[in-house]
Amino acid sequence: MIEKTRSWLLGSKDNPQQYIQHAVQLIVSVAFLYAAAINYVTGASGHLNISIQLAMSVGTLGVWYRSRWHNDYQRMAVTFMVMITTITLPINWFLNGGSYGPTFFLNICVFMYITVAFRNNPPYRYFGQFFSVFVPIPLVIIEYCFPELISPYTDNETRLIDLASTSVVTSIFMLLMMENQTKKFLLRQSKVEQLSEQLRQLSEQDALTGLLNRRSFVNSFVEWKETKEYFTIAAVDIDFFKQVNDQWGHQYGDEVLIKASTLLAEISKENNALAFRTGGEEFMLMMPYSLNEAYQHIQILHDRFAEMKLLNGPVTFSSGLAEVKQDESQDQFLKRVDRLLYQAKNQGRNRTVVE
DSSP, X not given: OHHHHHHHHHOOTTSHHHHHHHHHHHHHHHHHHHHHHHHHHHTOSOHHHHHXXXXXXXXXXXXXXXXXXXXXXXXXXXXXXXHIIIIIXXXXXXXXXXXXXXXXXXXXXXXXXXXXXXXXXXXXXXXHHHHHHHTHHHHHHHHHHOGGGSOOOSSHHHHHXXXXXHHHHHHHHHHHHHHHHHHHHHHHHHHHHHHHHHHHHHHHBOTTTOSBOHHHHHHHHHHHHHHOSOOEEEEEEETTHHHHHHHHOHHHHXXXXXXXXXHHHHHHHHTTOEEEEOSSSEEEEEESSOHHHHHHHHHHHHHHHHTOOOTTOOOOEEEEEEEOOTTSOHHHHHHHHHHHXXXXXXXXXXXXXXX
């Protein structure tokens, strides 16, 4: 219930800029309403002061309403900034004790708000910062020259209550600004992580088939060699693939590659293995098994290839299968498994040669 109410009032947290903007507008509106109520109850101010505070409360609420419910965020943000820098702060100065009141503290909050809210809009940011910095100067001069224009506090107790209330509002405001910046940072970090993960996947995946690519094979080979007691790799090559491309076209050839990759991905998923596309019609299947166990799974793959549903009939593959030795390099292993693959081709294809 609380979350729904907060969402209704402030909007989505996924847009921290607008979320905090609406929160600040509501706080300012409530603060003016609270000040008017206190002044009315205590008799600390006259009817003119109370009327102005009520008008500021209603005006700020109207800005919030236009921004929140009429998708007029940008224009209302500028309107709100102009209102607080050129109207709210001067009025607060004259009606709340001048230099003895809380306006200086509020001015610091306004400066911080403008800096954060208009971070991506320099012209408006500079305008607001200029006014929030320099408006107090003429106000001090006016107070010095015409002290009768300042509405003094009726007693010191009223002044302390006003300062304490302002301190609470200021603290809440600071927390909102911190939450805004934290939320922005977390959103940016999340986007960076998502983009980083997408780039990582793109750098490690084959674009056509979705299998891992040669770069990933190189990295996985090193990782498995460091972490596995033993593992076996099959070098898989689709038979007569060039003729398939020449006879049926490259689009059909791509379909063959995708179907073959799907079968390799299924086998790898079933056996905690990894499947890679390392060349045109060349694949690698890395399995955490001994040579005999791996051979059984390759035979299953042969059977599934024979059942492949393709427009011009199934295709076959030749394979070389070898267990990786701990004392050999990746290049040495690849030369060894390639020799086995060529033996399979020379022996008539559609078979696996084991070392």
